[in-house]
Amino acid sequence: MRFDIITLFPGMFDGPLDDSIIGRARENKIIEIFLHDLRRYAGDNHRTVDSPPFGGGAGMLLMPGPLFEAVDQVSSQTEGESRTIAMSASGRPLSEEVVADLIGCPNLILVCGRYEGMDERFLQNKVNDEISVGDFVLSGGELPAMVLIDVLARQLEGVLGSSDSLKEESFGTGLLEYPQYARPANYEGWEVPPVLLSGNHAKIARWREMKSLERTIQRRPDLLTDIAFAKSQLENMYKEFADD
Ligand SMILES: C[S@@+](CC[C@H](N)C(=O)[O-])C[C@H]1O[C@@H](n2cnc3c(N)ncnc32)[C@H](O)[C@@H]1O
CATH class of the missing domain: 3.40.1280.10 (SPOUT methyltransferase, trefoil knot domain)
Structure with missing residues (x-):
């Protein structure tokens, strides 16, 4: 280009x-x-x-x-x-x-x-x-x-190392990106959410979906077409993680 x-x-x-x-x-x-x-x-x-x-x-x-x-x-x-x-x-x-x-x-x-x-x-x-x-x-x-x-x-083939980087970024999914954490797992007493250390990839993906939705509702509700539906989806996701 x-x-x-x-x-x-x-x-x-x-x-x-x-x-x-x-x-x-x-x-x-x-x-x-x-x-x-x-x-x-x-x-x-x-x-x-x-x-x-x-x-x-x-x-x-x-x-x-x-x-x-x-x-x-x-x-x-x-x-x-x-x-x-x-x-x-x-x-x-x-x-x-x-x-x-x-x-x-x-x-x-x-x-x-x-x-x-x-x-x-x-x-x-x-x-x-x-x-x-x-x-x-x-x-x-x-x-x-x-x-x-x-x-x-950034959208052109070969510019980013992996095309997955684009898919998961803010707006790529229609939502803001979920929070991310780098090493160490405990920094000055602040812990990384335990699910991210669980090794359960399906659960991690689901937690990230939940956090993306939560962050978008809080910070950019204008990105959501049906805010009531988004909030009820989020409530259901909270229940999924309630026992953890
Ligand atoms: C000082 S600005 C001119 C602002 C103009 N008088 C107005 O009120 O819209 C000078 C130039 O900066 C650029 N510019 C300023 N703000 C911009 C923005 N938010 N997005 C894109 N270009 C911008 C444009 O090329 C513009 O011609």
């Missing part, structure tokens, strides 16, 4: 996309990342990319000219289907569904906004999708672009 990133700050991507899982995915050529400095596509000697918004208002806005030029030139370098995505606080919220929608596309061009954002004509006529990483405003689209690359890369 190829990512082309259009940004005013290509240097921000040094480091976060070089190490660990994403770094290895790049080394193994499962993903490729190309950075493009938006200023290179400016039409004047001053390399101007922003202007005050028409109608007044605070701050500066990225002008359409450099944005159109950058996407046109970058998309001419890719092969196969390509989608252009603007990182935007008012975009489609990033979710597992959005990830599933984007994962099949071999080329994504990610456009990172700055200042007050991007000219609407660019968003309307050149961009396929606007994506938000949450209901808050960041200073630029660079961190959201990194988040999107990370979440997509």
Whole structure:
């Protein structure tokens, strides 16, 4: 999968996309990342990319000219289907569904906004999708672009050691992940739940289901379609473990 990133700050991507899982995915050529400095596509000697918004208002806005030029030139370098995505606080919220929608596309061009954002004509006529990483405003689209690359890369074959890691993670099952414990079994008097030391794999799986459901009811009831049913399921699971 190829990512082309259009940004005013290509240097921000040094480091976060070089190490660990994403770094290895790049080394193994499962993903490729190309950075493009938006200023290179400016039409004047001053390399101007922003202007005050028409109608007044605070701050500066990225002008359409450099944005159109950058996407046109970058998309001419890719092969196969390509989608252009603007990182935007008012975009489609990033979710597992959005990830599933984007994962099949071999080329994504990610456009990172700055200042007050991007000219609407660019968003309307050149961009396929606007994506938000949450209901808050960041200073630029660079961190959201990194988040999107990370979440997509993890889904690609060969990036994670085991595809089971994805299935059991939060949201993979529609629920939050169950609590997990590392060594030692007793840390400063806090014990690991005994069922996890029992060696009974079926029982451990059932306990994890129960804890996932419990945590989702407590922390993210919005993920559950039928909260009353979820609570009654949880009560039944508590009974199963009551004698332990
Ligand atoms: C300071 S923000 C502009 C905010 C814009 N004036 C608004 O009210 O929505 C500058 C850039 O950061 C990026 N950005 C900020 N928050 C974001 C978010 N939650 N998700 C995705 N991109 C975001 C966008 O690319 C945006 O163009």
